[in-house]
Amino acid sequence: MSKGLPKRSEDYSLWYNELVKKADLAENSPVRGCMVIKPYGYAIWEKMQQELDRMFKETGHSNAYFPLFIPKSYLSKEAAHVEGFAKECAVVTHYRLKNDENGGGIIVDPEAKLEEELIVRPTSETVIWSTYKNWIQSYRDLPLLINQWANVVRWEMRTRLFLRTAEFLWQEGHTAHATKTEAVEETVRMLDVYAEFAETFMALPVIKGVKTENERFAGAEDTYCIEALMQDGKALQAGTSHFLGQNFAKAFDVKFQSKEGGLEYVWGTSWGVSTRLMGALIMAHSDDNGLVLPPNLAPNKVVIVPIYRSDDEKEKINEVTKEMITKLRKAGISVKYDDRDTHKPGWKFAEYELKGVPVRIAIGPKDLENGTVEVARRDTLEKSVIPLNDEFTATISQLLDDMQVNIYKKAHDFRAGMITKVESYEEFKSVLDEKGGFVLAHWDGTPETEEKVKDETKATIRCIPLDGEEEVGKCMVTGKPSKQRVIFARAY
Numbered sequence: 001m002s003k004g005l006p007k008r009s010e011d012y013s014l015w016y017n018e019l020v021k022k023a024d025l026a027e028n029s030p031v032r033g034c035m036v037i038k039p040y041g042y043a044i045w046e047k048m049q050q051e052l053d054r055m056f057k058e059t060g061h062s063n064a065y066f067p068l069f070i071p072k073s074y075l076s077k078e079a080a081h082v083e084g085f086a087k088e089c090a091v092v093t094h095y096r097l098k099n100d101e102n103g104g105g106i107i108v109d110p111e112a113k114l115e116e117e118l119i120v121r122p123t124s125e126t127v128i129w130s131t132y133k134n135w136i137q138s139y140r141d142l143p144l145l146i147n148q149w150a151n152v153v154r155w156e157m158r159t160r161l162f163l164r165t166a167e168f169l170w171q172e173g174h175t176a177h178a179t180k181t182e183a184v185e186e187t188v189r190m191l192d193v194y195a196e197f198a199e200t201f202m203a204l205p206v207i208k209g210v211k212t213e214n215e216r217f218a219g220a221e222d223t224y225c226i227e228a229l230m231q232d233g234k235a236l237q238a239g240t241s242h243f244l245g246q247n248f249a250k251a252f253d254v255k256f257q258s259k260e261g262g263l264e265y266v267w268g269t270s271w272g273v274s275t276r277l278m279g280a281l282i283m284a285h286s287d288d289n290g291l292v293l294p295p296n297l298a299p300n301k302v303v304i305v306p307i308y309r310s311d312d313e314k315e316k317i318n319e320v321t322k323e324m325i326t327k328l329r330k331a332g333i334s335v336k337y338d339d340r341d342t343h344k345p346g347w348k349f350a351e352y353e354l355k356g357v358p359v360r361i362a363i364g365p366k367d368l369e370n371g372t373v374e375v376a377r378r379d380t381l382e383k384s385v386i387p388l389n390d391e392f393t394a395t396i397s398q399l400l401d402d403m404q405v406n407i408y409k410k411a412h413d414f415r416a417g418m419i420t421k422v423e424s425y426e427e428f429k430s431v432l433d434e435k436g437g438f439v440l441a442h443w444d445g446t447p448e449t450e451e452k453v454k455d456e457t458k459a460t461i462r463c464i465p466l467d468g469e470e471e472v473g474k475c476m477v478t479g480k481p482s483k484q485r486v487i488f489a490r491a492y
Contacts, residue, residue, distance in 0.1 A: 358376070428453075
């Protein structure tokens with residue numbers, strides 16, 4: 001097959017868009033700004049869901065589901081929240097259609113106007129906290145640890161598949177606690193879960209940090225985040241965890257009776273990751289030949305392609321391959337056997353390279369004679385011949401483990417080379433334009449300086465690193481005192 005991919009070095013944006021489509025991950029839908037996630041793309045998202053869902057449940061969370069529609073009045077109960085989302089909301093005003101009497105087709109029935117407009121959820125804090133008021137009466141009901149897998153709508157004007165769409169899939173955790181300390185601990189715990197998932201499964205190194213007030217989630221007291229770096233030197237926010245304080249509890253009057261008998265407002269958190277992680281996975285690892293999938297998230301870790309010229313050869317290969325597949329699956333290795341006779345082996349090799357299948361095994365008559373197979377690894381494109389002996393499954397398993405480590409190391413080494421410390425504003429702008437990546441600089445802590453940098457350079461403060469060392473310095477813009485460097489970058 002002809003891949004027809006642009007080179008990353010020539011047009012990174014076009015390369016990304018074409019790869020998403022040609023690798024059968026997603027495509028644009030008839031609805032502007034929305035996407036159709038195709039089976040292969042959804043299979044990768046399902047792998048992400050499965051691992052994250054397991055991690056959430058291991059930390060004590062349960063899944064539930066809340067309505068897609070939110071009464072407009074709910075959003076107005078928390079001032080910062082409604083201000084943050086007002087411009088992105090899709091609004092339902094009517095509940096019925098009818099045939100146009102003048103022959104103009106289907107029209108909205110003007111007699112079917114809703115008494116109160118409904119908002120298609122941009123996020124679920126308001127509807128969930130209105131529900132929590134009924135679920136929480138006593139300290140015995142706490143902590144309440146709930147997650148939901150859902151879709152949300154945020155009316156985006158400039159969209160890109162997976163990275164920014166009007167509708168996207170995500171999970172959102174919403175928890176309630178008896179004390180501030182417990183809520184903050186939960187916020188940080190879930191940030192750590194996201195970071196572990198990104199690094200262990202996505203092979204994506206991330207920096208954990210706190211957002212500035214300007215970048216904070218609407219309605220939160222603190223927003224924690226994990227920030228990743230893409231191959232074009234731009235940052236991508238890969239996950240957020242918010243300490244809500246008592247803001248939503250007060251807005252929806254969610255109180256509990258304490259052990260001492262008094263009534264107190266609960267403390268809340270919310271946290272989420274979305275199908276944006278698919279974009280991160282693609283942009284962090286893939287190359288000019290197509291996707292590079294970390295084995296831990298590949299729908300099929302191994303694909304076997306038979307090479308034969310006669311039915312007799314195919315039958316003999318099938319017998320040997322059947323045993324290989326049984327052993328691999330018994331070892332927990334997902335495998336696909338592509339014995340289609342509608343495509344030649346070379347076409348299949350190109351297809352699976354494009355789709356990022358970690359290990360490709362080719363087996364033909366000569367391999368049967370020699371008791372070997374040819375193995376190609378997607379991350380380095382290296383090929384080797386290995387024996388079909390008792391160690392075969394262990395060899396493939398070790399190869400997959402090595403690939404997972406290698407893909408992470410490559411991304412980590414790239415990021416390390418793209419972190420630059422600067423002292424002056426001129427140096428800062430020069431690094432952004434000529435190199436990109438994460439720029440560590442002193443900042444005076446004011447929103448005004450942050451906005452000035454954003455307006456003049458299109459770079460934002462990605463986070464204040466949690467593991468950042470205290471370092472007395474001067475703001476690169478104003479010269480005012482600074483206690484710690486923050487991370488700036490241009491971002492998606």
